[in-house]
Every structure is written in C-alpha cells, then in structure tokens.
Amino acid sequence: MWVLILGLIVFFSVHSVRMVAGGFRERQLEASPGRWKGIYSLISLVGFGLIVWGWILFRAEAPEIYEPPAWGRHVAMALVWIAFILLAANMRAGRINAYLKHPFLTGVILWSAVHLLANGDLASVLLFGTFLVYAVVNRIAVVNRIAVIPRGDPAPAVVRPGSDLIAVLAGTALYVVFVLWLHGWLFGVPLLG
Structure with a gap:
C-alpha cells in the first residue's frame, strides 16, 4: 500500500x-x-x-471496500472508450476540444469514475479516487485560470476539419490496443477472456 x-x-x-x-x-x-x-x-x-x-x-x-455493481464492468468498458477519444481530442483543434475546453481532464474524470464502478478494492479506490479528485480540482483550477486572465476580444478558435474524426479513430485505436493487450501487460488484469 x-x-x-x-x-x-x-x-x-x-x-x-x-x-x-x-x-x-x-x-x-x-x-x-x-x-x-x-x-x-x-x-x-x-x-x-x-x-x-x-x-x-x-x-x-487489498480489502474490498464495496461490492461494485454487476453491470459496472460493462459500463466501464463502454465509457473508457469515450475517455480515450477525449484524451485524443485534446491533441486536435476540433469541435470536441472547443466545446469541452479541456477534454483531457474530462477524459480522466470519466476514466477514473467508471473504474470506481468496476472496482471496489482499497487499492483501486485509492488509485482511481485520487485521479478523480485531482482531475476535478484541476478542471476547476483551469476554469478559474481562464476566467482571471485578462484578454481583449478572444480570437475565435480555429476548428480544423476532420480533427474530431482523427480523435475518434486515434482514441479507438488506442482503446483497442489497451483492451486486447496493454491493460493485461501493464497491470496484470486482462480485460477479455
């Protein structure tokens, strides 16, 4: 621990x-x-x-702190895919990035929250709970930083055509690699099988 x-x-x-x-x-x-x-x-x-x-x-x-719901793992599998897309969207100037302002932190919030739905042991609660708290606090700090920075008329964000499609494809590819191989190799917890 x-x-x-x-x-x-x-x-x-x-x-x-x-x-x-x-x-x-x-x-x-x-x-x-x-x-x-x-x-x-x-x-x-x-x-x-x-x-x-x-x-x-x-x-x-690690002791079990709570029993995760039976459907928690399935929900986590689906929503972590969206979290990966948000992580990829952070790198591209697309509509997702423009709308969320900081899709990386939103993706971390989603990733950590759904992992708490799928895991109830103390190790997972410490890990994902800490990531969740940090990402929420940092998201609030980002919003406050943006609000305090004096700016004239903000320049409109340039949205590149195809950026959201690239984010979806890149996020999906990374998600597939994680599900099929990397999660089991890195963390010793295979997701399929």
Whole structure:
C-alpha cells in the first residue's frame, strides 16, 4: 500500500505545481524550459512507475471496500472508450476540444469514475479516487485560470476539419490496443477472456 501511496504523492505533487505554485513554475520555465520539462517528466515517470508497481503489489491483498455493481464492468468498458477519444481530442483543434475546453481532464474524470464502478478494492479506490479528485480540482483550477486572465476580444478558435474524426479513430485505436493487450501487460488484469 505504501508504494502506491508514495507513487500517488510523487506523481500528483509535480502535477499540482501549476495549481499551488504557478509563479514558481513560470520562473522555472523562464529560466530553462528544457530543464523544467525534463525534471517534471522524470518525476512524473517515477511517480507513475511507483503507482503501477504499488497498485499491482497491493491489489492482491487489498480489502474490498464495496461490492461494485454487476453491470459496472460493462459500463466501464463502454465509457473508457469515450475517455480515450477525449484524451485524443485534446491533441486536435476540433469541435470536441472547443466545446469541452479541456477534454483531457474530462477524459480522466470519466476514466477514473467508471473504474470506481468496476472496482471496489482499497487499492483501486485509492488509485482511481485520487485521479478523480485531482482531475476535478484541476478542471476547476483551469476554469478559474481562464476566467482571471485578462484578454481583449478572444480570437475565435480555429476548428480544423476532420480533427474530431482523427480523435475518434486515434482514441479507438488506442482503446483497442489497451483492451486486447496493454491493460493485461501493464497491470496484470486482462480485460477479455
């Protein structure tokens, strides 16, 4: 359990710098963008590695906190597909991105919430609950940051034709890879079979 908790602390500490110490982050980016991005990426990877390792170690012995509904896994399979599309939409200037403003965080909220529908053990509740809380808080922070930034007349967002189709295809392809292979390989939990 402690490896998982340490991973969550490391990962979300660095991801929360913009919310809690925006000025510090901006000074680091001004001084040396490459150094800041390198340190940020390294800490993120270490945290993510600890999260995956800690979850695998703890899940086998984690007590059940609640019994997930029988339909929870099926709903999770369907809605995680949409979450993957939202993650892909974050990279493209399409209607999905323009409408949601930050589809990546919306995808993380959806991904973590539906995983809580499918898993009731303490390891999963810690993992997905932490991601859910972080994504909701960060989404609120993003909205507040946008509201505070003084701007003149905002330039209309350029929507590229085909961006949403590319997001759907890329998200679907990544989802299929995860369902068929990567989820079982990374987390030891095959989704089919």
